[in-house]
Amino acid sequence: MIYVLNGPNLNRLGTREPDIYGKTTYQDLVDMCLSVAEDLGVTVQVEQTNAEHQMIEWLHRAVDEGADVVLNPAAWTHYNIAIRDACALLRGKLVEVHISNIHQREEWRHHSVISAVATGVIAGLGIDGYRLALEHICR
Ligand code: DQA
Secondary structure (H helix, E strand, C coil), X not given: CEEEEEXXXXXXXXXXXXHHHCCCCHHHHXXXXXXXXXXXXXXXXXXXXXXXXXXXHHHHHHHHHCCEEEEECHHHHHCCHHHHHHHHCCCCCEEEEECCCHHHCCHHHCCCCCHHHCCEEEECCCCHHHHHHHHHHHC
């Protein structure tokens, strides 16, 4: 099982700042990940939450299973140490994905507290970043 975990406000994709995040809806993102997983012959579970405790529970589940994770921590990227500490427990790969290029945006978005504990980071490639992350994990 590979977990694709999405943080706050990503359920609003499609209508949320489309000039930055595009017009693809969250459901389109889920469908795309499931179809990529089918092509790769793996099982993927795609989740989204606006609640910190829920994200930490999902990360702990991945820790217990030794599973790989694709994570878009959304705004938590920039300040959430509890999410970072849960990520540090992972034994599988962790690919941090951002739809937008956080380095081209406000200065406070340039820093990620997650990246130091991630296997790798993809930013600015739109939702294609999720596909590339899944392909990398399966390689
Ligand atoms: C994001 C970038 C974050 O800065 C922002 O808070 C998000 C989405 C992205 O996918 O580009 O919610 O992680």
